[in-house]
Amino acid sequence: MKIINVKLSIVALILLVLITAGxxxxxEEGTHEVSTxxxxxxxxxxxxxxxxxxxxxxxxxxxxxxxxxxNADGGVYVEKYGAKIPLKLVEGDTQTSPTEGVTAVERLITxxxxxxxxxxxxxxxxxxxxxxxxxxxxxxxxxxxxSQVTRRTEINTSYFFHYCxxxxxxxxxxxxxxxxxxxxxxxxxxxxxxALIYRDxxxxxxxxxxxxxxxxxxxLPIELVAQEKYPTDxxxxxxxxxxxxxxxxxAVYTVGFVKDTSSIYIQGQRDVGLNTVYMAVECNEDPTFxxxxxxxxxxxxxxxxxxxxxxxxxxLMGPYKEAYLAKWGEMPGMMGADTYDGIYLAASAIERxxxxxxTQVRDAIKQTNxxxxxxxxxxxxxxFDEYNEISPKIFIEQMFWDEETEELKPVIVLxxxxxxxxxxxxxxxxxxx
Amino acid sequence: MTEIxxxxxxxIWGLTxxxxxxxxxxxxxxxxxxxxxxxxxxxxxxxxxxxxxFGLYYYTGLNPYxxxxxxxxxxxxxxxxxxxxxxxxxxGTGKLNEIFLSxxxxxxLQNAAVKLWTDDIRKINSPYSSMTLDLGVLxxxxxxxxxxxxxxxxxxxxxxxxxxxxxxxxxxxxSQNHEAAMLMGVNVNQMYMLSFGIGAALAAAAGTxxxxxxxFNPYMGTIPxxxxxxxxxxxxxxxxxxxxxxxxxxxxxxxxTIFYFGGAWKEAVAFVLLIIVLVIRPTGIFGEEQ
Numbered sequence: 001m002k003i004i005n006v007k008l009s010i011v012a013l014i015l016l017v018l019i020t021a022g023x024x025x026x027x028e029e030g031t032h033e034v035s036t037x038x039x040x041x042x043x044x045x046x047x048x049x050x051x052x053x054x055x056x057x058x059x060x061x062x063x064x065x066x067x068x069x070x071n072a073d074g075g076v077y078v079e080k081y082g083a084k085i086p087l088k089l090v091e092g093d094t095q096t097s098p099t100e101g102v103t104a105v106e107r108l109i110t111x112x113x114x115x116x117x118x119x120x121x122x123x124x125x126x127x128x129x130x131x132x133x134x135x136x137x138x139x140x141x142x143x144x145x146x147s148q149v150t151r152r153t154e155i156n157t158s159y160f161f162h163y164c165x166x167x168x169x170x171x172x173x174x175x176x177x178x179x180x181x182x183x184x185x186x187x188x189x190x191x192x193x194x195a196l197i198y199r200d201x202x203x204x205x206x207x208x209x210x211x212x213x214x215x216x217x218x219x220l221p222i223e224l225v226a227q228e229k230y231p232t233d234x235x236x237x238x239x240x241x242x243x244x245x246x247x248x249x250x251a252v253y254t255v256g257f258v259k260d261t262s263s264i265y266i267q268g269q270r271d272v273g274l275n276t277v278y279m280a281v282e283c284n285e286d287p288t289f290x291x292x293x294x295x296x297x298x299x300x301x302x303x304x305x306x307x308x309x310x311x312x313x314x315x316l317m318g319p320y321k322e323a324y325l326a327k328w329g330e331m332p333g334m335m336g337a338d339t340y341d342g343i344y345l346a347a348s349a350i351e352r353x354x355x356x357x358x359t360q361v362r363d364a365i366k367q368t369n370x371x372x373x374x375x376x377x378x379x380x381x382x383x384f385d386e387y388n389e390i391s392p393k394i395f396i397e398q399m400f401w402d403e404e405t406e407e408l409k410p411v412i413v414l415x416x417x418x419x420x421x422x423x424x425x426x427x428x429x430x431x432x433x
Numbered sequence: 434m435t436e437i438x439x440x441x442x443x444x445i446w447g448l449t450x451x452x453x454x455x456x457x458x459x460x461x462x463x464x465x466x467x468x469x470x471x472x473x474x475x476x477x478x479x480x481x482x483x484x485x486x487f488g489l490y491y492y493t494g495l496n497p498y499x500x501x502x503x504x505x506x507x508x509x510x511x512x513x514x515x516x517x518x519x520x521x522x523x524x525g526t527g528k529l530n531e532i533f534l535s536x537x538x539x540x541x542l543q544n545a546a547v548k549l550w551t552d553d554i555r556k557i558n559s560p561y562s563s564m565t566l567d568l569g570v571l572x573x574x575x576x577x578x579x580x581x582x583x584x585x586x587x588x589x590x591x592x593x594x595x596x597x598x599x600x601x602x603x604x605x606x607x608s609q610n611h612e613a614a615m616l617m618g619v620n621v622n623q624m625y626m627l628s629f630g631i632g633a634a635l636a637a638a639a640g641t642x643x644x645x646x647x648x649f650n651p652y653m654g655t656i657p658x659x660x661x662x663x664x665x666x667x668x669x670x671x672x673x674x675x676x677x678x679x680x681x682x683x684x685x686x687x688x689x690t691i692f693y694f695g696g697a698w699k700e701a702v703a704f705v706l707l708i709i710v711l712v713i714r715p716t717g718i719f720g721e722e723q
Binding site for chain 2: 049050051053054057200228229230231233234235236238239240242243245246258259262263270271272273288292
């Protein structure tokens with residue numbers, strides 16, 4: 001009996017300690033002395049492994065560079081602590097998977113206590129992994145184009161900021177380019193025949209839906225002669241392209257990532273004989289894309305908002321390219337540039353908020369009105385609209401194969417403010433493919 | 434009305450895709466036929482074959498089709514090692530152990546490949562990439578022709594090996610009845626290693642052909658691995674002629690499905706075909722009753 005009483009006392013004591021511990025106010029507000037944190041944890045959400053790991057690696061390398069640059073100056077000044085605090089980049093690997101992405105973001109929020117999240121690549125993956133952050137942690141999304149990431153209604157999107165072009169943003173310049181630049185040359189007296197080939201995922205469908213809506217809403221003189229979607233792991237595009245070739249398009253608009261888009265360009269021209277104009281979307285602005293295409297990219301098009309191979313159209317481009325090359329030994333890609341800006345934007349917001357409180361940092365991001373960085377903005381300043389979206393300046397590049405250096409290099413052919421040379425038809429172009 | 438040229442062209446695309454399935458499925462069936470082991474990591478062995486050819490190509494710059502032979506030997510030896518130190522240890526201890534060993538190998542091999550070669554997208558440049566054969570009604574690239582011819586040569590060599598040599602006969606005997614083969618003096622353990630080695634070498638050939646035709650990375654083996662399983666079930670477990678017929682059939686059916694019904698049906702049609710075959714003939718086209 002005595003032993004049972006002792007045991008009960010011990011259990012009661014443990015429970016008491018646990019309950020009291022649970023009641024202790026450990027928040028910063030609950031303590032009299034405010035101790036300065038050693039670091040400000042910033043979460044990087046990126047596909048560091050899996051199918052899109054090449055892009056994820058670029059995002060990581062750019063983020064590391066930005067954090068090192070900020071920390072070289074002592075870090076970010078936080079008024080509440082009256083001191084500069086260095087940033088600490090905490091990686092969350094989505095493994096290019098919606099499920100793994102959710103786990104990664106949950107870990108960053110609960111275990112790593114990040115103040116802000118930066119990154120997010122692939123709309124399908126990001127639409128899933130933003131759920132655990134909804135209404136809790138500011139998330140600067142730098143690599144998912146579906147406008148749904150900030151416009152969905154079933155979760156609280158007030159903490160999400162879209163720091164990249166949306167599918168709507170780039171449908172317009174691409175289609176306008178076809179109408180204004182290509183149609184007068186190849187289809188002056190008829191509608192331009194356009195074929196679409198796209199990934200069968202949220203991203204591909206988002207771009208296609210925006211494009212079709214833009215054509216219809218603006219009554220563009222474009223006839224969609226083929227629309228082919230392919231599984232995201234597809235590597236063999238011959239039959240899709242043979243079917244497209246049957247429709248005799250004047251141009252092919254591709255919506256895919258580096259591996260699939262480069263295969264479409266090559267297999268279309270080399271194997272199927274579909275010698276037409278191919279247009280790729282901006283996530284292909286990556287050194288690997290140029291390497292894979294080689295001479296098959298000659299005369300072909302790429303929509304982009306960051307062109308490290310083209311002329312240095314912004315003064316930040318040179319130093320960034322140099323620093324990136326020096327640190328990583330390779331050229332930067334576009335997704336990395338978005339992420340680099342995203343880290344600086346997060347740092348600036350924390351400084352302006354003067355605290356590490358997530359809600360106040362969210363409010364500071366929302367109120368951003370600062371000069372553009374690597375990604376050019378319409379109007380020159382970074383601001384977020386009612387959907388928490390920026391207005392990036394989009395351009396179209398035409399790639400040319402240099403026989404001497406055996407390299408594929410782009411020049412900007414749109415918009416007029418950045419143009420390097422006028423668009424010309426590829427040498428192998430055949431009307432109707 | 435679709436032109437006959439277009440249909441012929443799709444037939445060629447289907448045939449080439451089928452060749453990769455055939456090489457994968459014949460290798461998988463060799464392993465299953467002799468050892469009765471289901472190797473879910475066969476797609477990853479294919480991926481290692483692609484990277485092995487890529488590595489040889491990167492350092493020597495020689496013709497990748499020539500290097501494919503070396504890659505087949507390297508990966509064949511690797512297959513022998515996996516059999517000897519992996520599958521042999523769990524053989525007969527229960528199917529679950531074999532399955533989980535091969536599932537574990539998927540992750541181990543993928544991660545090892547990422548560590549060795551990174552996740553970057555690679556490609557092997559064929560010296561024939563710009564050359565096409567003009568047949569009047571259609572053009573076929575040399576790489577496609579080589580892929581088809583290589584597959585045929587490999588299968589003929591395998592057939593001759595299995596039917597005309599003592600070792601080949603011993604391998605077939607082991608496949609038919611382990612105990613009887615053992616009583617006739619066949620070293621069954623050696624046959625296990627050999628079948629795994631040949632299976633891995635064929636996967637390496639499939640990986641190299643795939644890597645010459647398309648860019649690749651360490652995750653390239655997943656879908657071909659799944660499709661190879663579909664092929665061997667359609668063709669009949671353990672049947673090499675079944676794997677050849679079913680592999681070509683799947684390549685053709687998938688490509689004609691893409692043409693007529695769209696890419697969304699590409700993978701679904703493989704399983705539609707599988708269900709149809711199993712309903713009509715539960716053992717697969719060439720499968721035998723146990």
